Amino acid sequence: MIVRQLVALLGKDLRLEWRRRARLLVVFVFGAMTLLLFSFALPETEMLVRASGGLLVLALLLSSTLGLAESFRVEHEDRALEGLFLLPVEPVAVYYSKAVANTLFLLALGPVLAPAALILYSVQVESGAIADFALIWTLAAAGLAAPGTLYSGMTSRMRGQDVLLPLLLFPLVGPLLLASVKSLNLVILGDPMDQLGSWRNLLIAFDVIYWSIGGVLYPFVCEEGT
């Protein structure tokens, strides 16, 4: 039952994203612009190459807040979320459909931001490392989406949402950012000490914990009216 609801809701969320694709374009341009701005702070090409993994993750994080903030805001137009709960749809299905849609949204930033970073920062990545890069990006996107969706559900109708969402989310995803930055740098710069596995495991642990917690806690959040 919940799986059927989840699939239907995910279809609805993805259709919504597609119909507002001009917004997607804005987020892509915003992400690319942050990569350009970072290069002003690190003028040496050598420094840019060494920091490229971190800069990519920061571009993903900053872009994510734009997408996450919108994901629940749109549901309040015409009280759509209330209507969903009256159908009745399980709150867990609403949470996971939003979290999966947000993950896919952040995943889509990868093919835009990664080539932009390769060109702007003169980074050379071996073709064999692309699979590792894709895996780390997926884990980072999923890790940002899980708590981000939960917090977005709480703050979407609050005054000061634009301030509160990053204030709550940025410190929370600290361990995820650290592991993503280390992992991407190992993928880009090489991994002679074979450290990638442990950082990847940390990312997986973070994802498992927050995807589980999000599903358990969201019903409490929506009970009080999101």
Place this chain on the structure above:
Amino acid sequence: MKPLTWQHGLGILGFGLLVTGSVMGLTMAPPERHMGDVSRIAYIHVPTAWSMLLASTFAFGWALTSLWTGKERYDDLLAGSLEATVILAVLMLPSGMIWAKPTWGVWWDWDVRLTSSLVGLLLFAGILALRAFVDEPKRRATWTAVATIVAYVDIPLIYFGVRWWRSIHQVQSSPETVSGGMILPWRINAFAVLFITLWFIAMRSRIEAGRRQLEQAGEPERIAEAVA
């Protein structure tokens, strides 16, 4: 004059022990072999860090209880524990920096445990900010509890950080790794800061309960004003 409550007793006992432990740590305990007298700041820094971890654990416990039972009393205790966590983190970080300058040569290092502690402080300060933005008491209680549970998952990373990442930070001391003369003032101050923390949480939750009652008492008047 109002009679002293058990909460005030905790506070008096805590401050008394803190003076005793600190005087012992400054005058009677031997200096550390490598760091000398500088290490005496540990008698404040380490108990503050322990109590911060405990206060955040209390907050987690109250958050679970508040969410489970829906009783307002647990939200009051949660608010007190969150504030205690933030205050202890604000005290812990500068005391660590004062210790770091002469021993590491820098005020700050991007060591994982230092970074995690700062992240933890920002995390719990963010929850207090969230709380300040929500006016409706029931919603405020639920969202504070949810945000606290989500944030608490970060705490093990702070505590075990030094073991997982092996960095510049000293490995945690234990009674077996320090001189016998250091253990007593350390233990006294650990209980001192703990009692002060418990006193603070108890008093702060009382204030929170009073504020909530005031909000609820003011509600009919506000509704009457809105209707008029």
